[in-house]
Amino acid sequence: MTIEVVLRDLSKWLAATPLSHTIQNAGWVIPTLQTIHILSVAVLFSSAVLVDLRLWRALQRDVPLADVARRFLPTIWPVLLILLITGSLLIVAEPRRSLLNTSFYIKMTLLAFAVLLTAGLQWSLRAAPEFWDKDRGRRIAGRFAATVSILVWCGILFAGRWIAYTQVG
Amino acid sequence: MPLFTDLISYFENSALADSLRENDLLFPFIESVHVVAICLVVGSILAVDLRLLGLASVNRPVSRVTGGILPLTWGAFVVALTSGGLLFISNATKYLGNGFFVAKMFLIGAAGLNMVMFHMIGARNLPRWENDARLPLPARLAGGVSILLWIAVVTCGRWIGFTMEPG
Numbered sequence: 001m002t003i004e005v006v007l008r009d010l011s012k013w014l015a016a017t018p019l020s021h022t023i024q025n026a027g028w029v030i031p032t033l034q035t036i037h038i039l040s041v042a043v044l045f046s047s048a049v050l051v052d053l054r055l056w057r058a059l060q061r062d063v064p065l066a067d068v069a070r071r072f073l074p075t076i077w078p079v080l081l082i083l084l085i086t087g088s089l090l091i092v093a094e095p096r097r098s099l100l101n102t103s104f105y106i107k108m109t110l111l112a113f114a115v116l117l118t119a120g121l122q123w124s125l126r127a128a129p130e131f132w133d134k135d136r137g138r139r140i141a142g143r144f145a146a147t148v149s150i151l152v153w154c155g156i157l158f159a160g161r162w163i164a165y166t167q168v169g
Numbered sequence: 170m171p172l173f174t175d176l177i178s179y180f181e182n183s184a185l186a187d188s189l190r191e192n193d194l195l196f197p198f199i200e201s202v203h204v205v206a207i208c209l210v211v212g213s214i215l216a217v218d219l220r221l222l223g224l225a226s227v228n229r230p231v232s233r234v235t236g237g238i239l240p241l242t243w244g245a246f247v248v249a250l251t252s253g254g255l256l257f258i259s260n261a262t263k264y265l266g267n268g269f270f271v272a273k274m275f276l277i278g279a280a281g282l283n284m285v286m287f288h289m290i291g292a293r294n295l296p297r298w299e300n301d302a303r304l305p306l307p308a309r310l311a312g313g314v315s316i317l318l319w320i321a322v323v324t325c326g327r328w329i330g331f332t333m334e335p336g
Contacts, residue, residue, distance in 0.1 A: 035327045038204070039211065039320060046212020046241075053241065060237035063229075071226055072216075154205055161201040164330075 004100075011095035023093035030093055037086040041160070043079045045153050047072040048118060055132060055146035065142075066129035073122045080115070096168060103166045107159035114152045117145065177265070180258040189259035196259065203252040207326065209245035211319045213238050221312025227302035231295060260333075267333050273325035280318040287311035 014020055023029045053059040054068040091098050098104040124131045132142035180186060189195055219225035220234045257264050264270045291307035298305060 031327055031331050035324045038208070038327060039323055042208035042212035042323070043215060044212075045205075045208045046216065049209060050213065050216070050238065050241065059240060062233065063237070157205045157208065158201040161204050162197060165197045 007099050011099050014092050014095040014099075017092065019089075020092050020095070023089065030090065033086045033090050033093075037083060037090065040079050040082045040086065041157065044076050044083070045157065047075050048114070048149055048153055051121065052146035052149045055142045064129065065132060066125045069122060069125045073118060076118055098163060100168050101163055101166055103159045103162040107156055107163070110152050110155045110159060114149065114156060117149050117152065121145065121149075177261045181261045183258065185255070186258045186261075189255060196256070199252050199255050203249060203256060206245045206249035206252060207323065210242055210249055211323060213242040213245065214315060214319055217242075218312040218315045221304060221308050221315075223303045223309065231292075231299040231304070231308075263333055264329075267329055269325045269328040269332055273322055273329065276318055276322045276325060280315060280322065283311055283314050283318060 023033075050059065050072050051065075051069050054061075054063075054065050060068050132138050189199070216225065216238050217235055220227070220229070220231060226234050287308065291305075291311050298308075303309075
C-alpha cells in the first residue's frame with residue numbers, strides 16, 4: 001500500500017467523521033477558523049521578525065538582543081498551539097485539501113525548520129545572553145540565521161496561501 | 170461619481186490588470202505577499218497595542234516601544250497597500266460590490282483615524298506618563314480599539330475570499 005493510498009483513505013475517513021460534518025455544515029466555521037489561524041500566524045511571524053531584525057541591528061538597538069528575545073519569543077509557543085489546533089480542525093473539515101496537497105507538506109517541513117530555528121535561538125540566548133555578540137564571526141552568523149528565519153517564515157506563509165491553489169479535485 | 174467609475178475602469182482595463190487576471194502564478198504570488206505584509210502589520214501593531222493596554226513591555230517607555238516596532242509596521246503597510254492595490258485592480262468592480270471588501274476599507278480607515286486621534290489628543294502629554302505601566306485611559310482605549318479594528322480587518326479580508334469568486 002503506497003503512502004498516497006493511506007492518505008486517501010485517511011482523508012475519506014476523516015471527512016466522514018461527525019466533527020467534519022458539523023464543521024462543513026456550518027458555513028461560518030471554516031472562515032472563522034482560518035481567521036483565527038491567520039491572526040495567530042501574524043503574532044508568531046511578527047515576533048520572529050522583530051527578533052530577526054534585532055539580530056540584524058536594524059530595530060531596537062537600544063535594548064540587548066537577549067531582552068528583545070525574552071519579550072517576543074516566549075509568546076511563540078502558546079500561539080503555536082492555537083495554530084496547531086485550528087490547523088488540525090481545518091484538516092478534519094477538509095482533509096483532501098491539505099493531506100493530498102504538496103504545498104501543505106512543504107509548509108509543514110518549513111514549519112518544523114522554523115520551530116527548530118526559533119527554539120535554537122531562544123536556547124542560545126538563555127544559555128549566554130551575549131551568544132550572538134561575542135565576535136565578528138558570531139555577529140555574521142546571527143545575521144545569517146536571522147535572514148534564514150525571515151525567509152523560512154515567508155515560505156510558510158506562501159506555501160499556506162498556495163494550498164488553496166494546488167488542491168486536488 | 171463618473172470620475173470615480175472612469176478611474177476604476179481605466180485601472181481594470183489596463184495591461185497590468187490583464188496580466189494579473191491571465192497569469193496563473195501572478196495572482197497567488199501577490200496574494201501571498203499581501204498576506205505576509207498584513208501579518209507583519211497586524212502582529213507588530215498588536216505589540217504596540219499591548220504596551221498601551223499595559224499588558225506587555227510595561228517596563229519600557231511607550232516612545233521606545235513604538236520607535237523600535239513601528240518602522241516595521243509602516244514598511245509592511247506600504248507593501249500591503251501596494252500588493253492589495255494590485256489585487257484590487259485585477260477585479261475592481263467585483264471588489265467594490267463585495268460588502269466585506271468595502272467594510273475592510275472602512276475599518277482600515279477607522280484604524281488610521283484611531284491612530285491619528287491618539288497622536289493628536291491621547292499622546293499630548295506622553296513624556297509625563299510614558300514610563301508608567303498603567304497608562305491614562307485615552308491611551309488604553311486607543312490600544313484596545315486598535316486591536317479590535319485590526320482583528321475585524323483580517324476577518325473581513327478572509328471573508329472576501331469566501332464571498333467572491335476569483336477571476
